[in-house]
Amino acid sequence: MAGALLPALGFQLLAEVRARTAMMRSLDGEALRLATLVAAEQRQAAEGVRQVLATLAASPTIRESDLTRCDRFLANVLAESGRYVALLTVSLDGRPRCVARPEDMGLDFSAPRFVREAVDAGRFVIGGHLPAQGARPAALAFALPYRDAYGQTTGTLVALLSLGWLRGQLDGLPLPPGAASFVVDRDGIVLDRRPRQSNDIGTAAPERFMAALRGGEMRTLLLAGMDGEERLYGLAPLGARGLELGVAVGLDPAAGGGAIRVEAARAGVFILFGTTLALLIAGAAASRTIGRPFRRLLAAASAWRSGRLAARVGQLGGPFEFRELGRALDEMAAASERREQDLRAARDEAVVTGQELAQQQARLREAEAARMAAEAAQHRFAQEQRMEAIGQLTAGVAHDFNNLLQVVAGNLELVEKAARGRGDAREARMLGTALRAVGRGARLTGQLLSFSRRQVLHARLVQLPTLLADIMERIVPVLPDDIAVSWHTVPDIWPCRLDAAHFETALLNVVMNARHAMPEGGKIEIRMGNLRLDAAAAGRFGVPAGDYIEVTVADSGIGMDQDVLDHVFEPFFTTREIGEGSGLGLSQVDGFVRQSGGGVAVSSTPGAGTSVSMLFPREAQGNGAPPAAPVVDLPGSQQRILVVDDDPGVLEVLKATLEDAGYQVTTARNGREALGLLRSEQPFDAVLTDVVMPGGVSGVDVARQASSLRPGIRVLLASGYSQMAEHGIDRRAEFAFLSKPYERMDLLHLLAGRNLAAPQGERA
Ligand SMILES: Nc1ncnc2c1ncn2[C@@H]1O[C@H](COP(=O)(O)OP(=O)(O)OP(=O)(O)O)[C@@H](O)[C@H]1O
Ligand SMILES: [Mg+2]
Structure with missing residues (x-):
């Protein structure tokens, strides 16, 4: 009997070894499949980066010498995507050129190996791990060289993909x-x-x-x-x-998961068969009359052993026990076969359908999201470039126009003063009307400058709820009765820093648009709240991630379609009748809000209404009130003043105005001439200079030289451009400042040492 059991045990062992080999084979496939899947994920992430870098490399902004534009462009893409820790361009000598990254983030970037490699190979390179540094989280670096119009490699674009995201x-x-x-x-x-x-x-x-x-x-x-x-x-x-x-x-x-369970189940069947057959073989030894049925049993068992569970013993002859055994084994094989099929089907379904499909869908969703993000970024970029071009144009026109207005206003004021001196009331009245028209012209150029973000802003720390209540007091009475206005604020609105007068203009522009969108009446709702934006959400407003205060004006008016929406911020874009709208309202809003460091978003449904959201950056904690403007203290008239401006008309009218007020005026046509005079022996008590002048010496240079050559001299800067920042000067701290076109009295007050009245609409 023991001898008869031996082959059965060998059989059992064989079955187990087979099952294990099969299992390892399927494990093999599974491990490769999963590694391929993870690798595909990596490849796709790298491909996404490559596409973004290739798109960036095609943009002229990247190659331009204007690094501020390049910085901003990259910052927009960074905000849009949310998966990068930093984007930068690196010059051929390995130094970063323009960089978009979180503010407080260090970037030690002394010509890493992979950047050189990308330049040498002229292709996209996956750089490798960049450990966390300061506030910057760990990242995976990528590089793609970019070329100029002649095909020369001029630098490398580098993306740091967030490892957290990966x-x-x-x-x-x-x-x-x-x-x-x-x-x-x-x-x-x-x-x-x-x-x-x-x-x-x-x-x-x-x-x-x-x-x-x-x-x-x-x-x-x-x-x-x-x-x-x-x-x-x-x-x-x-x-x-x-x-x-x-x-x-x-x-x-x-x-090993499902595959292993299937194999184990089969091994169990074989073990069972093995044991049964052991008994069978033991029985066979007792009788030689059962040779034929025994061979059939053995053939079936060998088929099962090699995994062909469909094999059957079939109807056996011989003793009753044999026939029964054959039937029972067939039933068992059939059951095993069904069970294995079910298991395999379940596993396939679970593994293939469940996992792969979900992953495929996830990848599709991801690809779709990436495509949409890229499209949105491109759309925003195109829009921005168009607005930038219009902005440059309008800024130039507005600047020249401002100078003209300055000349007109100055002369009119002098003539009006003379008329009043003569007691000619009629002429004085007519001149007054002309002066008011000049004032309107100045407001218009103000709006244009505001759109091109070159407006002079008197930003100060404000509590928006108070400011809003104050402004609404003035707006509500001018709205028709059939328009219901309500405004809500949430408690503890963060403080922010903005120019209150321009904020009032912006709010008025938006509310007036709402009013025009509701000829039959309706309601306007103004909401205000604190908003913490992550990179993705910030992209919608074209601002970096961070804390903002959101002011939203929603109306129940006619709304607008996508065509109109695409153009609302463009200056002179209007759908209103000729003479009814100038199309400058939302341009002012957009320019002002962005110049204040925020962003604007408009959403609208035709027939249902529009909502315009303005976002202003939260003022950093601990920043108190702005430093007070320096107090000007010029003792009376008969003072000697040097006036510098490149526009002869402006120079002439300033000279007349100041001489009229009792000053001794010396003029200079440009910065160089002014410096010559300041270096001479000629005494001066004050300098009034334009900021932007041709010839390489700006008003700021003149102002700084004046302060150092003549300590104690009074310096006053005047400009229609808010280019102080570009000239590296904080006007609040360094010099007194006058924005063009200015009124005669403002100029005289400043020179006499009195601060200008706070802009209208502000409360201290
Ligand atoms: N709340 C709104 N509902 C519907 N359409 C609007 C709304 N706000 C703006 N628009 C559309 O956007 C266009 C541009 O608005 P914008 O304020 O810049 O200029 P305007 O109102 O036409 O002229 P202006 O403000 O200079 O008097 C409008 O002509 C109008 O078609
Ligand atoms: Mg308007």
């Missing part, structure tokens, strides 16, 4: 229980590791993995992983020329 993507890929995975850069530095460890990023992967990955082939290997546990690892190297990224996914043979 890891978030990988979280979407479920791994079976007991599995482990890691992603490494070209140098074997771990970018992601699962199961997650607290400080796994930046450690080095074992060399045995790197050696296998550098082989460049996809393969499986039984290796001890980073936790020392042995697993069957699927290895997937990435990179066109040499290893740029590597992926390893290891499966635990003891918990």
Whole structure:
């Protein structure tokens, strides 16, 4: 009997070995499949970066010498996407040119290897792990060289992809229980590791993995992983020329998931068969009359053993027990077959349908989102460039126009004064009317300058709820009765810094638009709230992520369609009748809000209404009131003043105005001439200078030289442009400042040492 049992036990062993081999084979496939999946995820992320960099490389803004524009452009893309830690361009000598990144972030960027490599190879390069530095989180670096119009490589675009984001993507890929995975850069530095460890990023992967990955082939290997546990690892190297990224996914043979369960079930069947057959063979030894049915049983068993569960013993002759045994075994085989089919189907469904489909869908969704983000960024960029071009044009016109107005106003004021002196009331009245018209012209150029973001802003710390209540007191009475207005604020609105007078104009522009959109009446609702924006949400407003105060004006008016929406911020765009609207309202709003560091968004549904949201950056904590403007203290008239302006008309009228007020005036036509006079012996008590002048010496240079050559001299700057920042000067702190076109009395007050009245609409 024992002898008869031996082959049965051998059979059982064979079955188990087979099951295990089959299981390992399926584990092999599974490990490779998962490694491919993770690698595909990496490849897709890298492709996304490459596309973004290629799009950026095609933009002229990147190559321009105007780094401010380039900075802003990159900052917009950064805000739009949310997955980058920084975007920058690097010149050929390895130094960063323009950079978009969180403010307080360090970037030690002394010509990294991968940047040189990208330039040398003239192609996109996955650079590798960049450890966290200061406020900057860890990142994966990418580089793409860009060329000028002649095809010469002139620099490199570098993107730092957030490792946090990359890891978030990988979280979407479920791994079976007991599995482990890691992603490494070209140098074997771990970018992601699962199961997650607290400080796994930046450690080095074992060399045995790197050696296998550098082989460049996809393969499986039984290796001890980073936790020392042995697993069957699927290895997937990435990179066109040499290893740029590597992926390893290891499966635990003891918990290999569905595939293993199927194989184990089959092994169980075989063990059962083996035991049954042991008994059978024992019985067969007793009788030779059962040779034929026994051979049939053996043939069926051998078929089952090799996995053909469809084989059957069929109707047996011989003793009753044999016939019964044959039937029972057939039934068992049929049941096993069904069970295996069910298991396989369930597994396939679970694994293939469940996992792969979900992952495919996730990838599709991701690709779609990336495409939409890229489209939105491109749309915004095109829009911005158009607005920028219009802005430059209007700014130029407005600037010249301002100078003309200055001349007209100055002369009119002098003539009016003379008329009043003669007691000619009629002439004085007519001149007064002319002066008011000049005032309107000045407001118009103000709006134009505001659109081109070159308005002079008197920003100060404000509490918006108080300011709003104050402004609404003036707006509500001018609205018709059939328009209901309400405004709400939430408690503890953050403080912000803005020019209250321009804010009032902006709010008025938006409310008036709402009113015109509701000829039959309706309601206007104004809401105000604190808003914390992440990068994605901030992209909608074209601002960096951060804290903002949002002021929204919503109406129940006619709304607008996409065509109108696309143009609302353009100056002179209006759908109103000729003479009814100038099309400058929203241009002012957009220009003012952006110049204040915020953003505007308009949403509208035709027939249902429109809402316009203005966002203003929260004033950083601990910043108190702005420093007071320096107190000017000029003792009376008969003072000697140097007046500098490149426009002869302006110069002439200033001279007349100041002489009329009792000053001794010396004029200079440009900065160089002014410096000559300041270096001479000629005494001066004050200098009044235009800011923007041709010839290389600006008004700011004159002002600074004046202060250092003649300590104690009074300096007054005048300009229609808010170019102080561009000239590196904080006008609040450094010099007294007058914005063009200014009125005679404002000029005289400032020179006499009195501060100008606070802009209308502000409360201290
Ligand atoms: N709340 C709104 N509802 C419907 N359409 C609006 C609304 N706000 C603006 N628009 C559309 O946008 C256009 C431009 O607005 P914008 O304020 O810049 O100029 P305007 O109102 O036409 O002229 P202006 O403000 O200079 O008198 C309007 O002509 C109108 O078509
Ligand atoms: Mg308007």
